Amino acid sequence: MKKENAIGVFDSGIGGLTVVKALMERLPTESIYYFGDTARVPYGIKSKDTINRYAMEIAKFLLRKNVKILIIACNTMSSVAFEMVQQISSVPVLEVIDAGARKAIRESRSRVIGIIGTPATINSNAYARKIHSYDPNARVVSQACPLFVPLVEEGWLDHPVTRLTAQEYLRPLLAENIDTLVLGCTHYPLLKPLLREIVGPQVVLVDSAVAMAERVAGLLEEKGLANNASLPVEYRYYVTDVPLRFHTIAERFLGRGLGNIELINLPL
């Protein structure tokens, strides 16, 4: 495995670009290949069988591109398909749920941790199981927030509708006196300023994208896979569809323009 090989990141759509953004900031000498399954997004409302099948297809696609590490940036795929992807992968596989759970455990003092995510992520109970594997005494309070993804994609990041929706979704968590809130979906970091206002200054917000970038940096060092050369890095974006408003939304997630976008036809 060559150090110059790219980091492979995949997601059901464009949300995983928040992980790419965090990786670019934390690891500026690493190339990154991103796969977004924009033709079949969203995964959060699909069955486990379908999610598993799609995740395997995408992992194989990136492995054929010789990535040195595979990152599942989608919470839904992480919660459902991680073990299956790990079984077929010749390179290390990381997933956002583990990264977020570890960070939540480090941050929480009261051990009452809130989780928000898509219905599939929350129903999978993956965050609660992962947190309990690190701390059996932690109390985990979960809430599915199905409207947050469409609200972010509509660009209503600081809109009265989004505020009212967030107040309703977060009310039961705040009633349980959480001191840490895990943003268990890659779309949610864009709502951080609004969520911060609602939860108040005493609750720690755990951004899984940032947590993941820290984990990747540690693992690459540990395995001797970090690219220390000052070669020009390469960013590639593979997508299965280029829908309406794709560039606008994608750039909102990435915080910069997208260069090299390649349209990949299904089936993979």
Next chain:
Amino acid sequence: MKKENAIGVFDSGIGGLTVVKALMERLPTESIYYFGDTARVPYGIKSKDTINRYAMEIAKFLLRKNVKILIIACNTMSSVAFEMVQQISSVPVLEVIDAGARKAIRESRSRVIGIIGTPATINSNAYARKIHSYDPNARVVSQACPLFVPLVEEGWLDHPVTRLTAQEYLRPLLAENIDTLVLGCTHYPLLKPLLREIVGPQVVLVDSAVAMAERVAGLLEEKGLANNASLPVEYRYYVTDVPLRFHTIAERFLGRGLGNIELINLPL
């Protein structure tokens, strides 16, 4: 073609069940086969090429089941893929946009007609073109409402968030003094009571599902294809995925329980 053959209805997901419901009420002696592409929903954010490809696959599937008429219940597919489906179909093809446009023309007195739908439907301009083909002097005012589908699927049919969202989306249409509003998405009939409150009693709401059932009844009579026998009817539901909360949401659309659901694997 036998009169006992079923009516084929297809949609990107479960929204088309509002058309099935209207058909069951208007044509109680007809069998209905429904195809909902629940693994690949929503289509409203996909490109035209992808929508065309999926629509053709589904149409061929239903034609193999010997349906006597094909109904495109999805506004997005109607606006993009109608001509292509018609070219390969051996049976008559109807689509919701034509049905809705005809009804709007009949209902409007001021000739100022509002259209609401998904971004793909609105950007296709299909309703405006269809209405102008019947009445070149009509004025059409359109508004994309990307949050309505997730709000309906969340079940927030009479929720302050939905009210606030609808007020924001409908404000520009009401400012133009529309006298008729076409609900250009199969999910929207579930919002009728709330939309009625916002637009007031003077604006006619055109429900495409009801308009379609009337068109189908007329066409079957005209072609001598109406099933007048009092045989037991058969309702079949083909879906490409059975996601979380499928039955709950589907039954909300259909207004009754679903019987015979068959899971169809992709690719078709």
